[in-house]
Amino acid sequence: MIYTGSADAFRKYTSPETFAGIVDDGDLCRMWQRCAKAYAERTAVVYDGASVTFAGLDSQAAGLRGAVAAAGCGLQDRVAVLCGNSIDFVRAFLAVVTAGCTAVVLPPHLDAGAVYGCCRLFGVKALVCQEALLPKCEVLKTQAPDIPVLTPDSAAAEAVSVREVSSADPCVIMFTGGTTGKSKGALLSHAAVTQGVMNGCYGIREIFGQRYLLALPLSHVFGLIRNLLTSLYTGSTLMICKSNQDLFRDIASFRPTVLVLVPALAEMALALSRKFGRNMLGADMRTVICGAAAVPQFLVEEYSKLGIDLFPGYGLTESANLVSGNPEPMNKPGSVGLPFPNQELRLVDGELWLRGRNMLTAYVGTEEKAWTEDQWFRTGDLARVDEDGFLYITGRTKEIIILDNAENISPAELEARFNELPCIQDSQVFEAAAEDGKHILALEVVLRASEAAKLGDDPKGTALQMLWEINRRQRPAEQVARIVIRDQDFERSPSMKIVRYKR
Amino acid sequence: MKADRKQILEKLTEIILFADETARERCPVMDENTRILEDLGFTSVAMLYMAVSIEEAFNVRLDDVNVWDLHTLGDAVRLIERKMA
Numbered sequence: 001m002i003y004t005g006s007a008d009a010f011r012k013y014t015s016p017e018t019f020a021g022i023v024d025d026g027d028l029c030r031m032w033q034r035c036a037k038a039y040a041e042r043t044a045v046v047y048d049g050a051s052v053t054f055a056g057l058d059s060q061a062a063g064l065r066g067a068v069a070a071a072g073c074g075l076q077d078r079v080a081v082l083c084g085n086s087i088d089f090v091r092a093f094l095a096v097v098t099a100g101c102t103a104v105v106l107p108p109h110l111d112a113g114a115v116y117g118c119c120r121l122f123g124v125k126a127l128v129c130q131e132a133l134l135p136k137c138e139v140l141k142t143q144a145p146d147i148p149v150l151t152p153d154s155a156a157a158e159a160v161s162v163r164e165v166s167s168a169d170p171c172v173i174m175f176t177g178g179t180t181g182k183s184k185g186a187l188l189s190h191a192a193v194t195q196g197v198m199n200g201c202y203g204i205r206e207i208f209g210q211r212y213l214l215a216l217p218l219s220h221v222f223g224l225i226r227n228l229l230t231s232l233y234t235g236s237t238l239m240i241c242k243s244n245q246d247l248f249r250d251i252a253s254f255r256p257t258v259l260v261l262v263p264a265l266a267e268m269a270l271a272l273s274r275k276f277g278r279n280m281l282g283a284d285m286r287t288v289i290c291g292a293a294a295v296p297q298f299l300v301e302e303y304s305k306l307g308i309d310l311f312p313g314y315g316l317t318e319s320a321n322l323v324s325g326n327p328e329p330m331n332k333p334g335s336v337g338l339p340f341p342n343q344e345l346r347l348v349d350g351e352l353w354l355r356g357r358n359m360l361t362a363y364v365g366t367e368e369k370a371w372t373e374d375q376w377f378r379t380g381d382l383a384r385v386d387e388d389g390f391l392y393i394t395g396r397t398k399e400i401i402i403l404d405n406a407e408n409i410s411p412a413e414l415e416a417r418f419n420e421l422p423c424i425q426d427s428q429v430f431e432a433a434a435e436d437g438k439h440i441l442a443l444e445v446v447l448r449a450s451e452a453a454k455l456g457d458d459p460k461g462t463a464l465q466m467l468w469e470i471n472r473r474q475r476p477a478e479q480v481a482r483i484v485i486r487d488q489d490f491e492r493s494p495s496m497k498i499v500r501y502k503r
Numbered sequence: 504m505k506a507d508r509k510q511i512l513e514k515l516t517e518i519i520l521f522a523d524e525t526a527r528e529r530c531p532v533m534d535e536n537t538r539i540l541e542d543l544g545f546t547s548v549a550m551l552y553m554a555v556s557i558e559e560a561f562n563v564r565l566d567d568v569n570v571w572d573l574h575t576l577g578d579a580v581r582l583i584e585r586k587m588a
Contacts, residue, residue: 245554245570264548272552275521278558449521487528492546 002346005324005339005356005383010202013210013327022201024127026167028191031197031233032058033162039235042209046254047087047240053065054235057090062094063192064128066156071126071148075100076170078123082115082137083130084108085240088152089218090228092128095152100163102170103351104185107219112139119147121365122173122185128152160307164223167191170455174221176317186317193225195358196320199229199340203327204287204311206257210236211284215247215265222292225321227260248272248280255284256489262292263299266310270302279306291315291322294393294412295336298422298448300329312336314393318370318377319343320358324391334416335390346376346386350410351397352383382410399500401431401441409441411500414478418443418470423451423463428490429480430501440481443467446489508535511561511580518556519576522549535577553579563587 011019025031036058044054046080052060073079079101083089096103104122106115108130116139119127119404126148126386130139137149165171172195173185188196203205203246212231222484231238239254241247248269251259259281261269281288288303288310295312303310312329314336315322323345326337340347342357353376363369382395395412411429418427425448432442445467452459467483491499508539516533519526526533526543539545545553557563557579563586573579 244551245553246566248555249558249564249566265551268548268552271521271557272555275556280555449523488544489546490522 002344003389003391005343005345007202007341009338009389010327010340013203014205014207018205018207022198024198025194027165027169028114028171028193028229029100029165029190031113031161031194032061032098034094035232035235038148042235043237044232045087045090045238045240047085048242050087052087054232057087057094060152061094061098062159062161063155064091064150064152065099066160066161067150067154067157068095068099068101068126068128069160070156070158071150073099073101075127075165076102076395077125078102078104078173080104080106080115080124080127081118082106082108082110082127082133083152083218084133084152085218085223085242086130087240088130092130092152093218093224093228096128097171097473098162099160100165100169102173102187104173105175105219105224107175107217107382108133110136112136116140116143118365119144126150128154145355159224165190167194169325170361172224174224175219184368185364186360187362187364188320189361190318192358192360193229193486194354195340195342195356196221196225196322197229197233198324199325199358200226200289201234202340203325205309206286208234208236210234210258210287211256212236212258212260213247213254214238214240214260214261215244216262220292221315221321222260224260224437226289226291226315251280251282251285255282257284258287258289259285260289260291263290263295264293266290266299266303267296270299271450273306281306281308287311289313289325291336294416296419297329297333300333304330314391316379318360319354319356320360323354323358326390332386332390334389335386335392337391338389339391345357345383345391347385348376348378350382350384350394352376352379352381352391352393354379382413401429409478410413414443414474414480417474418445421463421466421470423455423459425449425467426490426498428498428500432482434481440483441479442484443471443480444484444486444490446486508580509583510516511583512576514560514578515557515583518553519543533576533581537576538574539576539579540574541583544554550569557583561587581585 010444036054042056043051044057067201079096081092094284115136130148171190176186179355214227241250262286269280291313300310313322313325324337324339344355346353380397401409414429415427425446427445434440455462530542
């Protein structure tokens with residue numbers, strides 16, 4: 001069975017006027033031209049005490065677009081963008097894309113060797129580099145002096161107008177570990193990116209004219225598409241946080257209405273609010289978009305008490321960010337929501353396969369292919385869809401445990417059931433050997449300190465009882481034989497994900 | 504009123520335990536020599552949490568400081584002391 005997303009499914013969550021405002025520009029060049037005109041006098045971006053209007057940004061981008069063209073870059077040529085989160089990034093990205101070139105977004109933490117390597121690997125014809133990052137272009141300048149290095153301030157004497165492109169043309173190459181963890185580029189078309197931008201608008205009550213705060217890297221699709229481009233598309237103002245250390249100070253001064261966060265930061269904001277007895281996200285905050293990792297239901301409920309809607313979503317770099325969003329997180333706990341328009345999905349042996357306008361055109365810099373002959377992209381995520389069409393991510397295919405009796409167990413699915421207890425911060429289900437050598441399922445958990453404190457004199461003992469009680473209700477093949485409450489957190493990857501025990 | 508180093512360390516310890524209760528298990532005794540990453544096992548989110556909490560609890564601003572430059576609790580105490588002076 002193929003499930004297809006539709007705009008109509010999201011209609012009821014937004015006023016008719018607002019919903020009618022979600023228009024399809026087809027490509028990013030048309031989108032930017034329309035927005036720059038429609039919202040000309042509004043402030044588009046604020047950063048480090050400076051701000052720029054939509055018209056101002058348009059004229060800055062036009063200058064750099066001229067310099068990109070003067071450097072000999074034309075339609076579909078690849079131009080790298082090496083800028084940290086800043087107005088420079090926005091200007092460089094818009095200039096490159098509206099020049100009809102494909103923007104190769106390089107993460108600013110790359111070293112000089114990697115910058116050179118990526119430019120070679122991706123066949124880059126020029127590079128736009130922020131002044132402060134110029135030392136990272138030294139190897140490139142020596143090894144490939146034919147590749148011009150521009151700065152965001154570069155401007156040509158002659159203005160060059162926005163190029164006409166078609167929807168199927170390449171728009172951007174984003175870095176990804178993909179489904180296999182091997183680093184490569186995902187090539188996204190204009191159609192994919194504009195679909196991703198529109199997807200950020202569905203299922204949310206207030207969309208246009210918002211105040212966004214950016215705390216995610218712009219070299220990641222969640223930051224670039226859902227945060228920056230959806231903000232521009234909706235005529236909103238985006239404040240770019242200079243450092244995450246300034247996050248709450250920026251919130252206090254800028255008073256954002258929308259925040260796009262990973263769950264770990266959302267939980268931190270909540271803990272700080274409790275500790276200091278005031279809403280650290282500010283009185284104007286209405287919407288938090290949460291993704292890039294599993295969103296615990298506990299967060300949805302706690303944010304709701306603060307009058308903030310927290311929407312869990314699901315997406316990949318390969319899907320130009322969001323595949324689905326949950327417009328009813330209180331009624332559909334644990335779901336990543338309904339598929340967005342033009343998204344097709346199907347489940348094959350439990351694995352989620354995707355097809356649609358938002359999907360990548362190809363990987364670059366690798367021979368790897370993740371899709372089938374009829375263009376289905378295999379996500380490697382295990383999923384299910386409920387009777388109302390809501391999607392749930394239940395684990396990763398490679399995390400499947402196959403028990404002695406050939407039962408396939410998804411640890412993430414089991415973990416989610418234990419994680420429903422507010423006192424459980426995180427858990428891990430894994431295969432262990434019992435004393436008789438037989439393979440058993442084991443569970444380890446870390447307690448959430450603030451909730452565990454409410455469990456009386458023996459929080460560990462009480463939590464254990466609650467866990468065994470949940471375990472008792474599982475079908476026999478899925479029951480764990482051992483439960484341990486850890487004194488220390490699990491080992492975590494840089495992106496805060498639990499490093500799973502190797503079998 | 505000027506807080507002394509001992510008071511600052513006590514308040515800082517309280518912040519750390521609120522940020523990460525499990526820090527106590529890893530590091531039963533916290534003093535100025537305690538290393539933030541190695542001994543307390545802080546993650547990037549816990550570091551951020553500590554920075555924001557220091558600002559709130561001590562009413563200081565750390566906008567000119569990179570918290571990743573703080574290696575020990577003693578470094579943090581000295582920083583707070585300087586900021587409060």
